[in-house]
Amino acid sequence: MNALVIGGTRFIGRHTVTELLDSGYAVTVFNRGNHDDPFEERVEHVEGDRTKRTDLERAAERDLDVVIDCVAYHPEEVRTAIELFGDSRYVVISSGAAYGSEEIPKREGETALHDCTAEQATDDSQETYGPRKAEIDRVVSDAAADGAEAMSVRPPVVYGPHDYTERFDYWLDRVDNHDRVLVPGDGDCLRHLVFVEDVARALRIVAEEGAPGAAYNVGDRRLPILSEWIELAADALDTEVEIVTANERELAVADLEPDEFPLYRSYPHVLDTHRLSALGWEATPIEEALARTIDEHRASDRTGRKNGPDREAEERVLSVLDTL
Template sequence: MPTVLCIGGTRFIGRATVTEFREHGYDVTLCNRGRHPNPFADDPAVEHVRCDRRDDERLRAVADRLDPDVVIDLVAYHPRDVRVATDAFADVDAYVFVSSGAAYGEHRIPKREDETQLEPCSEREAGDDSPETYGNRKAEGDRAVFAAAEAGVRAMSVRPTIVYGPHDYTERLDYWLARIDNHDRVVVPGDGTSLHQLAYVDDVASALRIVAEKGEAGEAYNVGDRHAPAMAELLELLAAACDADVETVYAGARELAPDLRPGDFPLYNDRPHLLSAEKLHDLGWEWTPHSEALDATVAEHRESDRDGSDRGPRRDVEIDVLDRL
C-alpha cells in the first residue's frame, strides 16, 4: 500500500487531505507538533509522529525512518521550510508544496501558472511572520520547489485560492452563514460585483493527490472552483443552502462611512481575483458544484460554534447602516 506523509494534517485542508488519501488506498502518517486535536486518532491506518518541522535534524530523522512515497507539505510558511523539506525528502516519488493564489504579484484575470508573475520576496520578507508578507513567502517557496525540481526532486506546487468548506477555522464564510441563518436583512459591501474566487476544501485535497500522482516536476497548479460567483450570487447560493429568505442591502463606501469600509467585510475584494485551473483540469481533476459543496459546508457550520463574528462588522454597527438606508 502506498504511503503519504502529511506535514500538518489535523486541521481544515490537512484534515480533508488525509481523508482524500485514505479513501484512495494510502496509508497516512501525520507529522506535526501535536498541538491540535487529531481527528484520526482512532484510525489505525493513520500514524502520528510528533515533530516541529522547524527542527531540521528531527525532520530528517522522520524522513529516514518513514521513507514515505509521497509528502504533502501543508504548513510550509517560509521558503526555508520548503528548502529543508525538499532536501530531506529528495528521494520521494512526489513532494507537493501547498502554496497560495496570493503568491501572484501581478493583477491578471485570470491568473495563469506559466504567465502571471509571482510576488518578489526579500530576505527580510522571507523570515517575516506577518500577513502582509504571506504571498511573498509563498512565492519564494514556489521558487524553492522549482529549484529542487531542477536538482532532480519530483517537487511540485499547488496554489489554491481562498478555501472554504467544513471545519474552516478561518471563519470567513461562517460570518456570512451566521448572518443569513439568523437575520432577515444583511449589509453587503459594494454593489454585489466583488469577486474573489473560492475553492472547496475537498477539491483542494483531491488536487493535492492528483498532482502527487500525475503532476510534472517543477510545475505549479492552480486550484479554484470552475465557476466563480460574484458576491451577490454567492450570497444567493448561501441563502439557498441555508433555506433562508434574506434581504441583501448593498452599501458603498459612502453609505458605510464613517464606521465601516468595504474591506471590513470578509471575502470582499476591490479587484477581481480569479485563477485559471485548466492546467489542473487537464490532469483529470474535477470540481464539486456549489450546491453539493455548500450543503456540506452549511451542515458542519450549524454543528459548530463558529459564527465568524470577529471576521467582520459587529451586528450593532451593521444595524446602524441598515437604519440609514
C-alpha cells in the same frame, strides 16, 4: 503507497489525510500534536515541529512515496523538506496570493509572481504572505531543475467543513440569523474560492501525476460574485434574506470600510485551472459543496463574527439606508 502529511488535523490537512486514506494510502501525520486528532489509529503519528530539522529528520526515516506539506510558510522550510524527502514526490501548498500582478485570470507560468526580499522570506506578517509563497514556488522550481520531484498547488480562499479561519462562516452566520444582510460595494465583488475537498483531491492528483517543478492553480469551476454567494447560501439554508448593498460613504456612517468584510476584494481575483484539469481533476458543484459546508457549520460553534463588523455597526448603516 505510503504518504506523509505535514500538518493534517485541522482544515486542508485534515481533508487531505481523508482523501489519501480513501484512495488507499497508508498515511503518517507529522505535526506538533496541538489539536484534536480525528483519525486516531487510522494513521501513524509523528510528533514534532516542522521548523526543526531534527524533528523532520525523524519523519524522513520512513519509506515514503508521497509527502504533502500543508503548513509551509517560509522558503527555507521548503528547502529543508525537499532535501530531507528527496526520494519522495513532494507537494507543497502555495497560494493564489503568490501572484504579484492583477490579471484576469491569473495563469501559471504567465502571470508574474511577487518578488521576495531576504527580510520578507523570514517574516511572519500577513503583508509578506504572498511574497513568501511566491518564493516557495521558486524554491520548488529550482529544486526540480536539480532533479527533485517537487510541485506546488495554489488555492485562493478555501471554504468547507472545519474551516478554522471562519471567513466563510461569517456569511453563513449572517444569512442564517438575520433577514437583512449588509454587503459592501454593489455586491459584485469577484473573488475566486475553492472547496476544501477539491484542494485535497488536487494535492493527491498532483502528487501522483504532476510535473516536477510545476505549480497548479485550483479553484471552483463557477465564480459567483459575493451577492450570489449569499443567495446560494440562503437557498442551501432554506431561508430568505434581503441583500442590502452599501458604498464607502454609506459604510462610513458606522466607521466601516469595505475590506472589513470577509472575502471582499476591490479587484477581481480569478485563477485559471486548466493545467490542473488536464490531470483529470474536477471541481465539486457549488451546491454540493455548500450543502456539506453548511451541515458542518451548523453542527459547529463557529460564527465567524470576529472576522467582520459588529452587527450593531451594520444596523446603524441599515438604518441610515432606510431613510434614503
